[in-house]
Amino acid sequence: MLQAGADFVYAGWNYGFGENTGLTPQHLAELGIPSYVLSESCRNGIGDRSRGTMPALEALYTDLRNLGRIFGVSARAEQLVAEYQGAVREAEASVPKDRPRPKVFLYDSGTDKPFTAGRFAASHEVITRAGGDDVMGDLQDSWTTVTWEAVVKANPDVIVINDYDPPTAAQKQSFLESYPPLAQVPAIKNKRFLALPYAALVEGPRNPAAIRTVADYLNRTSAG
Known part of the structure; x- marks a missing residue:
């Protein structure tokens, strides 16, 4: 950060900031660099403190407004919030009221055990607001590891793949299709996979567009 000449740093806790790397707001403050921790990530706690939980979209709007105040562009921040709220409403309205809610599993990585996301991750809101049923939505966690047995039991209709290399x-997708225990899962049998970039599945300005992408996919596959 010092070599980059950073005047301001913002990141999530445990994806950017973290005590394991020594990159913390406290350490930056000691170096004279102000910082901001993304609201969605604060549930993990900073030191001995934990803010609790905040839905990803609420966290996005909160962060935009806070950053708007920090940089003196509050009007622009409010404009963005209004645009994103409108995009989310349009995406939700695109879901037919009589359409079934397909069961959706978010697959991040892992072969021995799958790494996925619970109800505190942005992907949960992306899936549910798009008219899907997040099969790991009962997990009181953000990003976490589960078992393949849990995935088979959940029997998802669609698998959303978190797309980042490697x-x-x-x-x-090739691994999932070739993994024998998943062979009878509807998503595998019907080849219903949707890849979304990492930035669409963590709190950020790509969330509203991701909701529309997932809604369109679920609308299309449910109809067919």
């Missing part, structure tokens, strides 16, 4: 989304 391995590629295509390689992740």
Whole structure:
């Protein structure tokens, strides 16, 4: 950070900031660099403190407004919030009221055990607001590891793949299709996979567009 000449740093806790690396707001403050921790990540706690939980979209709007105040562009921040709220409403409205809610599993990585996301991750809101049923939505966690037995029991209709290298989304899909315990899972049998970039599945300005992408996919596959 010092070599980069950073005037301000913002990141999530445990994806950017972290005590294991020594990159913390406290350490930056000691170096004279102000910082900001993304609201969605604060549930993990900073030191002995934990803010609790905040839905990802609420966290996104909160962070935009806070950053708007920090940089003196509050009007622009409010404009962005309004645009994103409108995009989310349009995405939700695109879901037919009589359409079934397909069961959706978010697959990040892992072969021995799958790494996925619970109800405190942004992906949960992306899936549920798009008219899907997040099969790991009962997990009181953000990003976490589960078992393949749990995935088989959940019997998802669709698998959303978190697309970042390595391995590629295509390689992740190939593994899922070749993994024997999943052979009878509807998502595997019907080849219903949707790859989304990492930035769409963690709190950030790509969340509203991701909701529309997932809604369109679920609308299309449910109809067919």
